[in-house]
Amino acid sequence: MAGQRKKARQLANEAVADGRPLDWFEELYSQVAGDESGIPWADMCVNPNLATWLEDRCGSVTRQSALVVGCGLGDDxxxxxxxxxxxMAFDTSTTCIDWCRKRFPNSSVKYLAADLFxxxxxxxxxxxxxFESYTLxxxxxxLRSSAIKLIANFVSPGGRLLVISRGRDATDDPGQMxxxxxxxxxxxxxxxxLNAIHFEDYIEHEEPPVRRFRVEYQRRT
Ligand SMILES: C[S@@+](CC[C@H](N)C(=O)[O-])C[C@H]1O[C@@H](n2cnc3c(N)ncnc32)[C@H](O)[C@@H]1O
Structure with missing residues (x-):
């Protein structure tokens, strides 16, 4: 994982420095040529932070239309x-979307290459x-405040949004990508x-441990 993250950081740093901060996703997906071990976030299983939310909190959520932002390899x-x-699930990388379709050929998820912006x-x-995890x-x-507005805008009146991200305090080092x-x-x-109806701030026991925010929002009607 350390080597994959180093490679991703290098691509990200170069792209950000060149003023093309969205280009490195396609570069990374295409460079690994179908080997998921090269994608630092590709666990090839449902995000455990989504799974526990689905078990614990989503009983009251209407199961109609859902949109997955920056869907990666499609497990969520x-x-x-x-x-x-x-x-419907979208990602800016066409290679990533082709990969999802290949992984799940019989899926009824509509996978689309699209840019949030x-x-x-x-x-x-x-x-x-x-659902948004780890894209922001x-x-x-x-770019984050405009991304937040755009993601919020997808939510229907009364609809829900679940966001999962790494978290920090203002006094912490902003760190690296x-x-x-x-x-x-x-x-x-x-x-x-949107109203934040449930805000969780917790440590996920990865190696090393990661501070996460998991927040459930609902659009005011
Ligand atoms: C860190 S990965 C997380 C993937 C997935 N959500 C997960 O939790 O495994 C972020 C994903 O967002 C996608 N992405 C980044 N910027 C995007 C944009 N502007 N529009 C759509 N997808 C984007 C990347 O290609 C990448 O697949």
């Missing part, structure tokens, strides 16, 4: 579809459930018509 989208949602207008307020934290800080988020940054969702 597949989990949602298996639980009865009608799922140029998403189809018909997605506005169109999804009952929006790989975007440089100056993946950059942990401040709670204050996530409050941006509340300025876009």
């Amino acid at each position: 989208a597949e989990e949602l579809v298996s639980l009865g949602w009608d799922v 140029n998403a189809p207008p018909e997605w506005q307020r169109a999804f009952d459930f929006v 934290q790989v975007l440089p800080p100056d 993946p950059w942990p988020l401040l709670r204050e940054e996530l409050n941006g969702f509340c300025n876009c018509g």
Whole structure:
């Protein structure tokens, strides 16, 4: 994992320095040529932080349309579809989306190559459930507030959004990519018509341990 993260950081640093902060995702997916061990976030199973939320908290959430932002290799989208949602999942990398389709050839998830910053207008307020994990934290800080507005806008009236990210305090070192988020940054969702209905700040016992924020929002009707 250390070597994969080093490679991803190097690509990210070069792309950010060149003023093309979104290009390195496609570069990384295409360079690993189908070997998931080269993708630091590819666990090839559902995110355990999503799985526990689904078990503990999603009883009251309507299982209709769902959108997965920056879906990576598709495991979280597949989990949602298996639980009865009608799922659309997108990623900026076409290689990543082709990989999802190849991994899950019979899936009813609609996998699409799309850029969050140029998403189809018909997605506005169109999804009952929006799921975002670990995309905001790989975007440089100056893109995050616009990304937050765009993600919030996908949520339908009364719909839910679940966000999972690394977390830090303002006094902590901002660190390297993946950059942990401040709670204050996530409050941006509340300025876009959403209420934070459950905010969790906890340590995930990885090696090394990771501080996570997991936040459930609901659009005001
Ligand atoms: C750290 S990975 C997380 C992937 C997945 N959500 C997970 O938890 O495993 C971030 C993903 O967001 C995608 N991404 C980054 N910027 C994006 C953008 N502007 N629009 C759509 N996807 C984006 C990347 O290609 C990458 O697959």
